[in-house]
Amino acid sequence: MPVYSQVVMDHFMRPRNVGEIENADGIGEVGNPVCGDMMTFYIKVENDVITDVKFKTFGCGAAIAVSSMASEMAKGLTLEEALKMTPASVAAKLEGLPQNKFHCSNLGAQALRKAIEDYLVKQGRMDKKDVTPEEDEHAACETEEGKEA
Numbered sequence: 001m002p003v004y005s006q007v008v009m010d011h012f013m014r015p016r017n018v019g020e021i022e023n024a025d026g027i028g029e030v031g032n033p034v035c036g037d038m039m040t041f042y043i044k045v046e047n048d049v050i051t052d053v054k055f056k057t058f059g060c061g062a063a064i065a066v067s068s069m070a071s072e073m074a075k076g077l078t079l080e081e082a083l084k085m086t087p088a089s090v091a092a093k094l095e096g097l098p099q100n101k102f103h104c105s106n107l108g109a110q111a112l113r114k115a116i117e118d119y120l121v122k123q124g125r126m127d128k129k130d131v132t133p134e135e136d137e138h139a140a141c142e143t144e145e146g147k148e149a
């Protein structure tokens with residue numbers, strides 16, 4: 001049975017920023033092909049700063065904690081700063097995840113990046129063809145999954 005940090009348990013039991021933003025500026029939805037879990041991030045942006053974040057996650061406890069932490073970390077960041085968020089940085093803020101749950105941390109940073117890219121495309125500041133392909137997103141996920149074997 002995996003052992004979770006107090007921070008993970010806190011964010012799992014009392015997730016922050018659950019829900020949906022009406023008229024969100026950007027929406028990012030990702031799924032984990034390994035387990036079938038889904039995560040959607042909604043962002044509000046003002047002057048290239050993320051002013052609000054909400055999420056809906058259908059997934060395991062680790063994925064819920066990751067969503068909650070990633071949403072907290074993203075608030076107040078510039079788009080450029082938020083794009084630097086990685087699964088490892090979210091997992092570190094959660095004081096770690098058991099190795100066999102580390103793949104769950106991929107979804108948070110991916111969903112956030114998708115929401116930002118959706119915003120930039122809507123703004124005409126990014127070409128749709130430059131949006132991060134799904135295969136690249138899942139490559140990391142599968143790699144982490146592979147480590148479990």
Ligand code: FES
Binds near residue numbers: 035060063103104
């Ligand atoms: Fe699916 Fe955690 S088991 S994201």
